[in-house]
Amino acid sequence: xxxxxxxxxxxxxxxxxxxxxxxxxxxxxxxxxxxxxxxxxxxxxxxxxxxxxxxxxxxxxxxxxxxxxxxxxxxxxxxxxxxxxxxxxxxxxxxxxxxxxxxxxxxxxxxxxxxxxxxxxxxxxxxxxxxxxxxxxxxxxxxxxxxxxxxxxxxxxxxxxxxxxxxxxxxxxxxxxxxxxxxxxxxxxxxxxxxxxxxxxxxxxxxxxxxxxxxxxxxxxxxxxxxxxxxxxxxxxxxxxxxxxxxxxxxxxxxxxxxxxxxxxxxxxxxxxxxxxxxxxxxxxxxxxxxxxxxxxxxxxxxxxxxxxxxxxxxxxxxxxxxxxxxxxxxxxxxxxxxxxxxxxxxxxxxxxxxxxxxxxxxxxxxxxxxxxxxxxxxxx
Amino acid sequence: xxxxxxxxxxxxxxxxxxxxxxxxxxxxxxxxxxxxxxxxxxxxxxxxxxxxxxxxxxxxxxxxxxxxxxxxxxxxxxxxxxxxxxxxxxxxxxxxxxxxxxxxxxxxxxxxxxxxxxxxxxxxxxxxxxxxxxxxxxxxxxxxxxxxxxxxxxxxxxxxxxxxxxxxxxxxxxxxxxxxxxxxxxxxxxxxxxxxxxxxxxxxxxxxxxxxxxxxxxxxxxxxxxxxxxxxxxxxxxxxxxxxxxxxxxxxxxxxxxxxxxxxxxxxxxxxxxxxxxxxxxxxxxxxxxxxxxxxxxxxxxxxxxxxxxxxxxxxxxxxxxxxxxxxxxxxxxxxxxxxxxxxxxxxxxxxxxxxxxxxxxxxxxxxxxxxxxxxxxxxx
Numbered sequence: 001x002x003x004x005x006x007x008x009x010x011x012x013x014x015x016x017x018x019x020x021x022x023x024x025x026x027x028x029x030x031x032x033x034x035x036x037x038x039x040x041x042x043x044x045x046x047x048x049x050x051x052x053x054x055x056x057x058x059x060x061x062x063x064x065x066x067x068x069x070x071x072x073x074x075x076x077x078x079x080x081x082x083x084x085x086x087x088x089x090x091x092x093x094x095x096x097x098x099x100x101x102x103x104x105x106x107x108x109x110x111x112x113x114x115x116x117x118x119x120x121x122x123x124x125x126x127x128x129x130x131x132x133x134x135x136x137x138x139x140x141x142x143x144x145x146x147x148x149x150x151x152x153x154x155x156x157x158x159x160x161x162x163x164x165x166x167x168x169x170x171x172x173x174x175x176x177x178x179x180x181x182x183x184x185x186x187x188x189x190x191x192x193x194x195x196x197x198x199x200x201x202x203x204x205x206x207x208x209x210x211x212x213x214x215x216x217x218x219x220x221x222x223x224x225x226x227x228x229x230x231x232x233x234x235x236x237x238x239x240x241x242x243x244x245x246x247x248x249x250x251x252x253x254x255x256x257x258x259x260x261x262x263x264x265x266x267x268x269x270x271x272x273x274x275x276x277x278x279x280x281x282x283x284x285x286x287x288x289x290x291x292x293x294x295x296x297x298x299x300x301x302x303x304x305x306x307x308x309x310x311x312x313x314x315x316x317x318x319x320x321x322x323x324x325x326x327x328x329x330x331x332x333x334x335x336x337x338x339x340x341x342x343x344x345x346x347x348x349x350x351x352x353x354x355x356x357x358x359x360x361x362x363x364x365x366x367x368x369x370x371x372x373x374x375x376x377x378x379x380x381x
Numbered sequence: 382x383x384x385x386x387x388x389x390x391x392x393x394x395x396x397x398x399x400x401x402x403x404x405x406x407x408x409x410x411x412x413x414x415x416x417x418x419x420x421x422x423x424x425x426x427x428x429x430x431x432x433x434x435x436x437x438x439x440x441x442x443x444x445x446x447x448x449x450x451x452x453x454x455x456x457x458x459x460x461x462x463x464x465x466x467x468x469x470x471x472x473x474x475x476x477x478x479x480x481x482x483x484x485x486x487x488x489x490x491x492x493x494x495x496x497x498x499x500x501x502x503x504x505x506x507x508x509x510x511x512x513x514x515x516x517x518x519x520x521x522x523x524x525x526x527x528x529x530x531x532x533x534x535x536x537x538x539x540x541x542x543x544x545x546x547x548x549x550x551x552x553x554x555x556x557x558x559x560x561x562x563x564x565x566x567x568x569x570x571x572x573x574x575x576x577x578x579x580x581x582x583x584x585x586x587x588x589x590x591x592x593x594x595x596x597x598x599x600x601x602x603x604x605x606x607x608x609x610x611x612x613x614x615x616x617x618x619x620x621x622x623x624x625x626x627x628x629x630x631x632x633x634x635x636x637x638x639x640x641x642x643x644x645x646x647x648x649x650x651x652x653x654x655x656x657x658x659x660x661x662x663x664x665x666x667x668x669x670x671x672x673x674x675x676x677x678x679x680x681x682x683x684x685x686x687x688x689x690x691x692x693x694x695x696x697x698x699x700x701x702x703x704x705x706x707x708x709x710x711x712x713x714x715x716x717x718x719x720x721x722x723x724x725x726x727x728x729x730x731x732x733x734x735x736x737x738x739x740x741x742x743x744x745x746x747x748x749x750x751x752x753x754x755x756x757x758x759x760x761x762x
Contacts, residue, residue: 001418008411009628011419018406021632025399025585029710030389035701036710037382038392069450069587072605072627098605098627104614105604198628204406206450206587206630223486224453224479230715231728233485246453246479247390247579249587249630251402320416329410329417334611347612 002328002364007148007176007305007355010202014262017255021204024254030247032227042250049257050240056260057193058184059211066210066243067253071175072098074194074210077243078171079103079142081218082192086111087139090130090168093119093339094147094154099173100339103142113137119343123150123296130162140169145177149340149353150296151279151305153181160189169216175199176303179263180272191216202263202358203256206249218243271358275304278356278365282306285369289376295344295351304356310376315350318375322352326371330354383709383745388529388557388686388736391583395643398636402585405635411628413608423631430638431621437641438574439565440592447591447624448634452556453479455575455591458624459552460484460523462599463573467492468520471511471549474500474724475528475535478717480554484523494518500724504531504677511543521550526558530721530734531677532660532686534562541570550597556580557684560644561653572597583644583739584637587630599624652739656685659737659746663687666750670757676725676732685737691757696731699756703733707752711735 003011024045029038031046050062059065068074079102083089091103093116106112117129130141141163146153156172163170171192174183179200185193190213197207212218220235224245229236236242263271283306286292291311296302310318319332333350334341341347354368384392405426410419412427431443440446449455460483464470472484474497487493498510511522522544527534537553544551552573555564560581566574571594578588593599601616605626610617617623644652664687667673672692677683691699700713714731715722722728735749 003410003417003419005410005417005420008420009409011408011410013406018403021402021406022399025394025402025636027392028390028586029384029386029392030586035697035713036384036386036704037708038384038710039386039389039712069454069630070627073450073603075605076603076626096606097611101604101606101614101616101626108615196628204630205409205411205628205632222454222457223482224456225477225482225717227717230478230717230722231719233482234489235482245457245482246451247577247586249450249585249633251586252630252633255406316416323417327418329419331420332416336606336608336611338612341611 002367004354004356004360004368005329005331006357007199007353008331009198009205010200010357012357012359013202014259016258016262017203020258021251021255024251028250028254031250045257046248046250046253049253052257052260053209053211057211058186060185060214063239064212064214066212066240067248068208068210069206069249070208071173071194071196074208075099075173076102077210077218077221078192078194079106081221082169082171082216083112083140086137088113088115088135088137089140089142090115090117090133090138091142092117092125092144093343094125094144094152095337095339096144096148096173096175097336097338099142099144116339119340121344123147123152123340123344124300127155127158130159134166138166138168140171142171144173145181145183146303147337147340148176149307149335149337149351151302152296153177153301153303156188156190164189179268180275180303182268185211185213197252197256197259201256201259203259204252207252207256210243212239222246274358275356278360278362279304279306281362282354282365282368285365286372289372291376291379295346305353307351307353309346309349309351311379312349313379315352318352321375322371328368328371383748385735385737385741385749386710386712387738388580388734389712390579390586391581391738393738393740394583395640397639397643398584401639402632402636405632409631409635412631426638427629427631427634430634433638433641434590434592438592439567441566441595444620445593445595447593447621448629449589449591450587450630451589452554452575452577455589456480456554457483458591458599458602459573459575460487462602463550463552463597464493464521467518469494469496469516469518470521470523471496471498471514471519472523473498473506473525474720475506475525475533476718476720477525477529477554477556478719480523480525481720497720500721502725504528504533504721504725505681508536508539511540515547519547519549521552523552525554526562526564527684528718528721529557530688530716530718530732532683533677534558534682534684537569537571545570560649561656561684563649566592566594578633578637578640582637582640584640585633588633588637591624593620603627655739656737659741659743660685660687662743663735663737663746663749666746667753670753672757672760676727686734688732688734690727690730690732692760693730694760696733699733702756703752709749709752
């Protein structure tokens with residue numbers, strides 16, 4: 001089976017990640033709940049991972065790294081916890097529902113006003129639009145680092161500079177970029193960096209988090225047991241415990257730790273280069289096939305994604321053929337990115353998304369190209 | 382190392398649970414995000430686990446089983462999503478902060494009024510107090526199945542009957558009982574059963590959930606990508622997707638599946654019996670030691686927990702001695718159960734909690750008894 005759905009989750013994990021989870025499941029206590037060896041070791045390990053992530057993202061300190069179960073939870077915490085009622089917020093057409101739905105909820109229940117920087121039919125945005133949309137009551141910019149549909153990478157330094165100029169909270173969805181593209185919170189002026197562990201970071205499902213700058217306050221989200229300050233009737237004030245409640249996924253975090261080590265050891269640039277090579281190899285192989293439309297601007301910086309359609313065929317049908325006749329996994333449909341499909345004109349058809357990881361091979365790409373050749377020729381001869 | 386902190390987390394997991402997680406990490410796609418083999422298999426597996434949990438708890442159907450990252454998240458969803466503003470709610474002194482803090486938040490921000498059924502110095506409650514506290518605006522009862530400090534098991538059928546009589550929403554925290562004591566949502570008239578995967582269920586950290594009856598509506602909590610209905614601006618109405626957003630912890634859920642199989646295979650009564658035997662063996666060994674105070678009524682039905690103090694010694698000090706001099710893990714302090722400690726009179730001292738699992742042995746208990754004998758004799762000779 002050829003797995004090209006890495007934008008959904010990286011199915012193949014480094015062996016060290018799996019081993020770290022196994023070790024944790026054999027020895028780990030409940031961190032912050034006890035002073036015995038297994039609990040202390042759990043606490044120590046978890047603190048070390050906070051440090052690693054803080055260094056990885058050039059953040060504001062280990063205690064400003066909050067663990068969540070996925071980036072959706074991180075985005076809910078960030079968007080609902082940092083944006084004040086009645087604020088005006090700027091976002092983009094590239095966003096995933098994990099950004100859109102929390103924003104729509106604020107619009108519907110907290111008097112928040114929204115504007116979206118438009119994507120054109122090539123999936124590109126105009127950076128000047130951010131500044132043009134700013135009003136006196138604008139309080140935040142919320143955007144993805146990279147589209148999960150076209151792969152387009154946004155220039156976060158440029159957007160962060162605008163946020164800084166107007167003193168806006170800058171919230172970033174790094175679901176598609178963490179572990180693939182270097183992120184520097186400080187250079188990019190990011191206030192709330194939301195990431196997931198199980199995609200580009202190559203960690204286990206059930207992990208993710210939020211890195212917070214020292215410029216923003218985030219209201220507590222989940223409240224409950226924190227292992228310390230039990231007699232407080234509210235969540236303690238200090239980070240990270242302010243935004244974490246209940247037992248953490250220590251087993252998953254142990255795996256995430258090994259995943260970051262793996263990426264650091266191989267080198268994020270090496271990983272990125274290979275993924276880009278695979279993507280370009282695939283693109284070159286299919287771009288001139290009869291009936292193929294590829295979405296997004298291939299000249300811009302992008303993650304290793306190719307989204308396409310074959311003639312007027314429903315994307316689900318093409319994806320099913322790839323899966324059942326050729327054993328190639330892709331993702332069709334709407335990709336939880338409704339505004340992007342609206343911008344591209346692919347609402348009814350959806351699109352077939354191929355997304356490549358460091359563990360894919362040139363041979364697998366060639367297989368996929370061959371499969372596409374057969375599919376396209378059968379329909380357009 | 383002897384591990385007696387199973388009420389915090391069951392450190393030792395069945396081998397099949399670990400193996401299931403390993404298998405998942407090698408093969409699992411992202412469920413509900415794609416129609417290719419690894420995604421379909423993930424979706425299928427996750428649906429099967431919903432069915433297993435539904436059967437395990439005698440619930441209202443697989444689609445009424447919602448996955449969360451821990452019971453704290455489940456309790457936040459239940460308490461904040463089902464209880465209306467300005468309601469009167471009855472809870473108890475036995476509760477953990479994962480129940481108390483969400484309730485206090487509703488009190489402070491949603492006009493909710495709270496009353497707590499008192500625990501006496503033996504940690505017992507008076508069941509008549511529930512009915513005496515009911516008022517015209519009472520909308521819910523929220524209580525634990527078993528105290529995480531004394532182990533006292535509450536008679537949920539009895540409380541559920543009261544909830545049914547007055548048509549109250551009945552929310553239960555099963556963190557300490559799931560996998561240890563049989564739970565029947567229908568017989569017990571439970572509307573929202575909140576459980577965690579990593580304690581008595583012997584599953585991985587990062588798993589848990591919420592079983593919902595067909596009598597109650599729960600407002601969405603986390604909003605975001607659901608893999609279906611991408612063009613809806615809100616979470617879809619139907620369960621379970623209404624209350625789940627983003628990628629589930631499929632790896633953890635695979636482990637939870639194996640854990641339930643394990644419990645069903647061994648038999649929950651067999652597990653319960655062994656834990657009770659271990660607890661009683663320990664209790665008999667230490668109850669008459671000089672200076673020992675054991676908390677809670679040992680004549681009542683309880684989970685396998687013994688909470689004690691040695692003279693006036695700080696519980697942390699005794700727990701540290703047990704850990705560092707004898708390699709025995711326990712949990713001192715407040716246990717996130719402030720009202721219970723207030724009821725027992727142990728606020729400043731805390732208590733040393735020993736909690737036993739199916740994987741502990743009589744030999745380990747005897748070691749702990751011997752350690753306690755030495756500790757007590759050194760202080761009271």
